[in-house]
Amino acid sequence: KAGVTQTPRYLIKTRGQQVTLSCSPISGHRSVSWYQQTPGQGLQFLFEYFSETQRNKGNFPGRFSGRQFSNSRSEMNVSTLELGDSALYLCASSLALMAALKGNTEAFFGQGTRLTVV
């Protein structure tokens, strides 16, 4: 079956603009998590969506938002882009909520979207 698909793969934006990234999870997976990866900060958790609801959020400003559709596809939006937002944005899909207290869930990652802010 198809893996996690992220579009676009590469994006160049100007400071102050906004951007929307898309993530299509593996068929049947209901959880989509988003991460930001930079050389300085490493891989950091942004938020997780499950059944169209944001279930967990990392420590990022309100400029970072997301949503999930009924088909589990998710979009991430960053408004008023800053140079420091340049990063590889990864999404991961899993069957169950990754935050489930009863155990951990295997997650599958997409190839990522490389965002460059100039």
Place this chain on the structure above:
Amino acid sequence: SQELEQSPQSLIVQEGKNLTINCTSSKTLYGLYWYKQKYGEGLIFLMMLQKGGEEKSHEKITAKLDEKKQQSSLHITASQPSHAGIYLCGADKLDLLSAGKSTFGDGTTLTVKP
């Protein structure tokens, strides 16, 4: 402070040699993932360890979880150039307050010289 610390940060080994990467948590580990990443690409799931003392193997890669030491190790036997990449450990529940906020180590960059 870093909640998941990996060591070493980078590693260069000769093809055929064995190697070990460690991941140490500053908090109680309820479970841990290992991923491999090629530069600029997504993460490839390697293994998930859920119980203390658990050990899993896949091809030439073995991972163990030591709950008492709050540590996991990833061991590669007879390394090959295809093992080269960045290895990341991650956990999504280091304590009840941070449940769901996935945390990752900074990664270990492995280079395998032919």
